[in-house]
Amino acid sequence: xxxxxxLISFLISGLxxxxxxxxxxxxxxxxxxxxxxxxxxxxxxRDGHWSGSIKTGEAKVVLVNLxxxxxxxxxxxxxPEAKKVSIKIYDEQGALVExxxxxxxxxxxAGFTAAASGPYYIKIEETEGDxxxxxxxxxxx
Amino acid sequence: MTRxxxxxxxxxxLAGFLTSVSAQNADQLTKEEISNAEVVDHISFPIPGELFxxxxxxxKPDWSAQFRTPIAAIYTNRTQIALNLGGLIADGxxxxxxxxxxxxxxxxxxxxxxSKPLGVEQDLLNRANSIIDFAEKGNWDTLTEELExxxxxxxxxxxxxxxxELVTMVMLGGWVRGTExxxxxxxTHYKPxxxxxxxxxxxxxxxVKRLADMxxxxxxxxxxNKIRLSLFDLRKAVTFPNEAxxxxxxVKKIAEIAANISNIIxxxx
Numbered sequence: 001x002x003x004x005x006x007l008i009s010f011l012i013s014g015l016x017x018x019x020x021x022x023x024x025x026x027x028x029x030x031x032x033x034x035x036x037x038x039x040x041x042x043x044x045x046r047d048g049h050w051s052g053s054i055k056t057g058e059a060k061v062v063l064v065n066l067x068x069x070x071x072x073x074x075x076x077x078x079x080p081e082a083k084k085v086s087i088k089i090y091d092e093q094g095a096l097v098e099x100x101x102x103x104x105x106x107x108x109x110a111g112f113t114a115a116a117s118g119p120y121y122i123k124i125e126e127t128e129g130d131x132x133x134x135x136x137x138x139x140x141x
Numbered sequence: 142m143t144r145x146x147x148x149x150x151x152x153x154x155l156a157g158f159l160t161s162v163s164a165q166n167a168d169q170l171t172k173e174e175i176s177n178a179e180v181v182d183h184i185s186f187p188i189p190g191e192l193f194x195x196x197x198x199x200x201k202p203d204w205s206a207q208f209r210t211p212i213a214a215i216y217t218n219r220t221q222i223a224l225n226l227g228g229l230i231a232d233g234x235x236x237x238x239x240x241x242x243x244x245x246x247x248x249x250x251x252x253x254x255x256s257k258p259l260g261v262e263q264d265l266l267n268r269a270n271s272i273i274d275f276a277e278k279g280n281w282d283t284l285t286e287e288l289e290x291x292x293x294x295x296x297x298x299x300x301x302x303x304x305x306e307l308v309t310m311v312m313l314g315g316w317v318r319g320t321e322x323x324x325x326x327x328x329t330h331y332k333p334x335x336x337x338x339x340x341x342x343x344x345x346x347x348x349v350k351r352l353a354d355m356x357x358x359x360x361x362x363x364x365x366n367k368i369r370l371s372l373f374d375l376r377k378a379v380t381f382p383n384e385a386x387x388x389x390x391x392v393k394k395i396a397e398i399a400a401n402i403s404n405i406i407x408x409x410x
Contacts (some may be wrong), residue, residue: 066346
């Protein structure tokens with residue numbers, strides 16, 4: 001009986017991990033699709049990405065180091081459980097940077113030209129919906 | 142009546158205050174958000190391609206002047222191999238910017254040779270071969286994508302081999318070589334606006350802290366001790382206010398420190 005319970009719990013946890021991985025692959029694909037639009041405007045897409053899970057009311061912040069004069073687009077996509085996501089860029093003092101916004105339910109993007117070289121912070125929030133996966137990519141020119 | 146009016150006024154003022162506080166919060170990260178911000182190897186560090194893109198806005202430099210003599214390519218210390226691998230990837234970007242197909246092919250071959258002892262050579266073999274193909278065809282845009290893919294595949298392979306310290310070494314080697322190329326170019330072609338690109342305090346901070354937290358077996362060697370000491374000098378040199386412009390002398394100082402670290406990395410232990 002105990003062995004059977006262990007086996008069932010092992011299978012369930014295995015399925016949960018597979019589902020999370022699938023979600024992350026799907027959100028990455030969505031982020032890349034949106035970022036692809038910027039490639040038409042001469043932006044080069046970085047091969048790296050940042051993914052994880054997110055829920056309403058819990059912001060995710062990542063540090064990036066940028067070069068003055070370069071134009072950047074940061075693109076995030078969330079899983080179908082999200083209803084709305086947002087993305088904001090902050091300078092090294094933590095002040096909000098003015099940027100070109102784009103948002104459509106489970107995807108959002110923010111574009112700007114770095115005024116100074118150095119660290120910036122990218123903040124992602126799920127403003128409506130259930131816990132889900134997200135993926136962030138960025139492009140530059 | 143007066144009491145009700147006072148309550149209404151107070152409530153309205155309180156609502157206004159709370160709205161204002163909320164708007165301020167949306168416009169400003171908290172100290173906790175800044176200090177707890179994630180640092181992700183794949184995204185938090187600029188790749189050399191971003192650096193070259195930024196510098197190209199200040200003119201079209203003669204990148205071939207920054208080529209260096211080939212490194213030994215035969216190292217036994219894994220830490221030193223990883224550092225040199227990062228430097229070679231930066232050299233690859235430089236050769237692409239210079240549009241020198243032969244140099245790109247030489248570097249791709251060096252990357253294949255140097256990676257063997259790390260156990261990631263199979264992951265790199267196909268990429269290195271396609272880099273050679275693209276270099277022969279002069280497909281420069283695709284080459285920069287391939288070079289970034291090389292770096293990412295190295296990182297993924299190292300993480301799979303539980304070699305997260307080596308990932309840091311690849312990033313460090315690439316960043317030092319990139320800084321050396323930029324500062325060396327600006328030493329001879331000084332432009333105040335371009336000199337501002339040298340400001341990257343958080344990156345050196347990150348490397349200094351990561352190296353301090355590493356197991357002694359990784360950092361306890363003569364060359365790593367020298368690198369760690371020189372990184373303190375480099376941190377001081379590239380940390381300046383964001384509106385400040387480094388002078389030509391300060392740029393030369395950065396170039397000297399970065400070149401010194403590059404030499405330590407390339408000199409066989």
